[in-house]
Amino acid sequence: MDRVAQAGAIDPVTLTVIEKGLQQVCSEMDLVHEKTSFSPVISEGLDRSNGIYHVEDGRMIAQGALGLPIFLGVMQETTRAVIADRRDLRDGDVVLVNDPYFGGTHLMDVKMVRPFYYRGKLWCYLANTGHWPDTGGMVPGGFNSTATEIYQEGLRLPPVRLVREGVMDEDIVRIVLANVRVSSERIGDIKAQIAALATGVRRLTALLDRYGEATVEAAIAELEARGEALMRAHVAAIPDGTYSASAFMDSDGVVNEALEIALDATVAGSDITLDFSRSSAPCAGPMNSVWASTLSAVYVGLKHIFPDLPMNAGCFKPVRVTGTADTFLEAREPRPVAGCASETSQRIVEAVCLTLAHALPDRSFAAGAGSSGNLSLGGFDPATGQAYIMYTFSGGGYGGWWGGDGLTNGCSTIGISKNQPVEILEQRYPLLFERYNLREGSAGRGEYRGGFGIDYRFRLQRGQGKASFLMEHGRFGPPGILGGEAGLPNEIRISQGGSVTRPEHISKGEGYVLREGDWIEVLTPGGGGYGDKADRSAEARAADRQYGQSED
Incomplete structure (x- = not known):
């Protein structure tokens, strides 16, 4: 019988053990992903991440301690997009996606999403991201600094079913490998991501078998509520008011002029609104940021300031991000976005930290x-x-x-x-x-x-x-x-x-x-x-x- 059913509420020890257990599932996925990848950027550089996402809306349940922070928000947006687009997924399926406008970043961050079934019921989603050194396009490596549209940057994949009930679709693999350089290396990276998700299935199943479905679900809900409460406590400690700062980028790679990320952060009680409406307009070159990358960069900036925040979606419920629609921080198809995840995102983090520096000098x-x-x-x-x-x-x-x-x-x-x-x-x-x-x-x-x-x-x-x-x-x-x-x-x-x-x-x-x-x-x-x-x-x-x- 589940511990929750026995005691009526989850005890602190069990809560902590399950929290660490969920993180460990993700960390083991990270380790398998790292050790089986062919590309040094993953196997040596660790440019990858794995996580567990909610069955309802894809919000983040857990991410490995060694996963890239920028994927805090990105992979939950990817999972949300997959949930909305693919209602036909079955146990054993794996979706492949790298479309920046589908909850993604740049094309080189290739995601896989797998529905996780427990005792015949869809229970959650597992997802991972690996940076592939090449996805085709005009420039080897994908960082095309003069691209003026997404089609010049490489192969773009909407959510396609790469694995069908445990069997890899060789036609999809052939299409992918025909459009990337050094295909012998890419197939190793593809299989590494699939293996990492399979590890997550085994480890999460073992966790649910040990503690019971109801207990784990109760723990997840409690951890999310505590994450929100902690973030609200941090925000409430900031004096109410509006704080402003800007971060600047060198250029978009096409027009040799600086781009501005202008941020106005308004604190009202335990809520914070980050408004980017004064930022530069959409740019010609590849430094545009897609929504998922912008949102995740805000989360990373706040986690820099409040490092004790746990890695779950509850922490960011008090956070509202606005004003991006008419700026280069919310790119729309077909604008190029090669620099969004690795460069523009860091300027957003910088803007968040600079904005709150005067309000929180002892955390800045x-x-x-x-x-x-x-x-x-x-x-x-x-x-x-x-x-x-x-x-x-x-x-x-x-x-x-x-x-x-x-x-x-x-x-x-x-x-x-x-x-x-x-x-x-x-x-x-x-x-x-x-x-x-x-x-x-x-x-x-x-x-x-x-x-x-x-x-x-x-x-x-x-x-x-x-x-x-x-x-x-x-x-x-x-x-x-x-x-x-x-x-x-x-x-x-x-x-x-x-x-x-x-x-x-x-x-x-x-x-x-x-x-x-x-x-x-x-x-x-x-x-x-x-x-x-x-x-x-x-x-x-x-x-x-x-x-x-x-x-x-």
Whole structure:
């Protein structure tokens, strides 16, 4: 008999065990996904996430502790879209979808959704996302910085049934593999995502068998209610009023002008409304954000400020996001969106943190590097006789905060993905990293300085490749708060045949053909400073001098 039926209410110990059990189901899915993927961006960089979503409307029940934060809101929006579109799903089916306008992000974030049945009844949905290094399109790797419509960015998939009652549809697989580069690698990633969902089925079934359906359902409802109560308590502690700030993007990749994310946050009791209506209009290039990505970025920004929030949908019931419809933060078909999940989302997080900094100085962070440093290289390796796609991302400095200096070489503010080891990249691709070190002196000064970015250069060893990159914070360094200074901006240099150039759009470019001996150099941003540099301690100043951080 279920514990709830026995006792009439769920006890705190059982509640905690079930909460951790649900998270563990997701974490095991993450682990299987990571360990069985063929692409280094997933197997080494951990650019993936798995979760459990409510049968009614797809709202999030749980996500793995090692899943990317940006998918907090994205995968629940994907699941909601699948529920609305596919009422014909059966036990054992798996839906494949990457359509940005269907609760997605950019095309490279490929989702799978599987209905979970328990004792013959549809009980919830399991979903995951994996970043595929290529989904076709004009540019190897998918980060097409000059795209002006979604059709130029790659293969777009509405919710299609990839697996039918446990059997993979080979026709769908053939269509997908015929439209992507290095198909032998993609099929491994496809099977890894399917395997992760199968692991979730086994582990969630075991959890329900152990504690009973009614007990687990009661725990989920209680956890959601507690998440909402905790968020309301946090919001209620903010003085009522309207707070405003803006974050700026370098350009959209097509028109060389800055884009503004302007935010007005209004707090009224335990509710908060975030209004983006003053932001820039929809843009020509691929920095438009789809609704799911914008919403999720807001959630991530609030979780940065309130890190004790659990990962369930209840936490965000007091949060209302408005004013996006006529801006580049709610893209409509066919606008290009390649940069939404990795770059635009980080500017949204930055806007949220800057907006609430003056209301909550003891919970605030200066801006971090705020760029995933997306860099792709596609070509043919004459030594192996094989085509390849390398997609890599890089870390940067985090902003100083109320408790200390910012983290050096931190991951993106919307992810927990780590740098792929250069040894793995050198082993897989025809290139050599000539340096990979800290970018000393890049931190924004303040009472607490930002963290340092990194400085790396790789050289093509053989053959020919085509490089593209889509980054941010090249025109503007990450801003400080409360008197802190900005960190150094992003810098990119490309050497082709001995001639060194910089991209016209500073942080974005494509079509750079590299031949043997050519190189690319990237210097990622340092984090912004927190507070007045005059208040920095003598001991901290002495340490700064050791790391090349000037006091001038």
